[in-house]
Amino acid sequence: MPATVRGVVAAAKGAPVEVVPVVVPDPGPGEVVVEVRACGVCHTDLHYREGAISDDFPFLLGHEAAGFVTEVGDGVGHVAPGDYVVVAWRAPCGTCRSCRRGRPWYCFDSQNARQPMTLEDGTPLSAALGIGAFCERTLVAAGQAVPVDRTARPEAAGLIGCGVMAGFGAAVNTGGVSRGDTVAVIGCGGVGDAAIAGAVIAGARMVIAVDVDDRKLAWARDFGATHTVNSSSSDAVEAIRALTTGNGADVVIEAVGRPQTYEQAFLARDLAGVLVQVGVPSPTMRIDLPMIELFGRGGALKSSWYGDCLPSRDFPMLIDLYLRGLLELDRFVSETIPLDGVEDAFARMEHGEVLRSVVVF
Ligand SMILES: [Zn+2]
Ligand SMILES: [Zn+2]
Numbered sequence: 001m002p003a004t005v006r007g008v009v010a011a012a013k014g015a016p017v018e019v020v021p022v023v024v025p026d027p028g029p030g031e032v033v034v035e036v037r038a039c040g041v042c043h044t045d046l047h048y049r050e051g052a053i054s055d056d057f058p059f060l061l062g063h064e065a066a067g068f069v070t071e072v073g074d075g076v077g078h079v080a081p082g083d084y085v086v087v088a089w090r091a092p093c094g095t096c097r098s099c100r101r102g103r104p105w106y107c108f109d110s111q112n113a114r115q116p117m118t119l120e121d122g123t124p125l126s127a128a129l130g131i132g133a134f135c136e137r138t139l140v141a142a143g144q145a146v147p148v149d150r151t152a153r154p155e156a157a158g159l160i161g162c163g164v165m166a167g168f169g170a171a172v173n174t175g176g177v178s179r180g181d182t183v184a185v186i187g188c189g190g191v192g193d194a195a196i197a198g199a200v201i202a203g204a205r206m207v208i209a210v211d212v213d214d215r216k217l218a219w220a221r222d223f224g225a226t227h228t229v230n231s232s233s234s235d236a237v238e239a240i241r242a243l244t245t246g247n248g249a250d251v252v253i254e255a256v257g258r259p260q261t262y263e264q265a266f267l268a269r270d271l272a273g274v275l276v277q278v279g280v281p282s283p284t285m286r287i288d289l290p291m292i293e294l295f296g297r298g299g300a301l302k303s304s305w306y307g308d309c310l311p312s313r314d315f316p317m318l319i320d321l322y323l324r325g326l327l328e329l330d331r332f333v334s335e336t337i338p339l340d341g342v343e344d345a346f347a348r349m350e351h352g353e354v355l356r357s358v359v360v361f
Pocket of ligand 2: 044
């Protein structure tokens with residue numbers, strides 16, 4: 001029987017989100033229903049509400065979720081009702097040209113549920129990042145439901161489904177941070193702080209946090225940054241060079257998504273260093289760099305999609321690191337809120353007051 005549950009829907013561009021009845025169909029072949037226990041509020045949800053991602057309103061928001069599988073459709077083998085899962089927005093197809101080349105973390109045809117969830121009048125909902133988890137239940141492709149250790153509390157576990165994985169993976173997977181590296185992270189929100197935590201776990205000997213907000217720099221220290229630079233009062237590039245004996249950092253992670261911070265990251269890199277862009281720019285942004293510097297500095301300029309993660313490999317690993325006390329996921333949880341608190345949480349997020357508000361059910 002299709003279930004009617006409560007979910008947070010963005011009905012029109014810029015309009016406040018509302019909690020409305022959502023109809024969740026029975027799972028079809030290759031689909032599963034997840035009873036959501038917690039879901040973090042991410043900037044991407046706000047971008048959907050603002051129409052900055054697409055015009056496919058109405059959207060069912062929420063995509064950083066943990067919960068329990070309640071039903072599975074035909075042909076689903078790797079999860080069963082009762083399994084505790086974190087929901088991923090990448091579920092490699094196994095057959096696209098990237099998967100065939102042995103690079104499933106780039107999968108170009110990631111799987112989502114085929115059936116839409118709907119409003120009560122049958123209007124199909126566009127699920128944010130193919131998830132839609134500000135909702136008591138959500139329908140996803142089976143591959144999106146990644147089993148993890150059930151002793152990890154859902155408020156913390158759900159966060160690895162997006163921002164934490166993106167940041168951690170930017171440092172560890174894309175940037176290849178390894179023992180002894182010097183690392184700089186520009187932008188210390190949830191993604192940047194996860195990059196800092198990842199760099200620390202990977203063995204970086206110096207992790208420099210850069211932001212314009214002293215509150216965020218204090219959070220960055222909590223996640224293991226060894227040095228902080230407030231780039232509103234000092235030159236970020238000069239400061240990073242000064243801390244790295246004049247050379248620049250081995251790996252610089254740009255977690256803002258703006259031309260100015262990209263240029264800072266480019267210039268704050270040591271020769272043959274790696275720049276990782278994980279901040280998401282807007283479509284109109286441009287960068288202008290001297291080509292001789294692109295060539296002369298060598299190294300690599302990389303973009304990190306979702307931390308270049310393979311959820312089935314990386315989610316259980318992050319949860320294990322959390323349960324060992326090495327990855328402090330609880331620090332990302334600034335507050336827990338009810339389902340009808342998402343609109344207010346957007347405002348606190350925009351003002352930089354919280355790292356993550358997490359809806360609990
Ligand atoms: Zn694929
Ligand atoms: Zn997100």
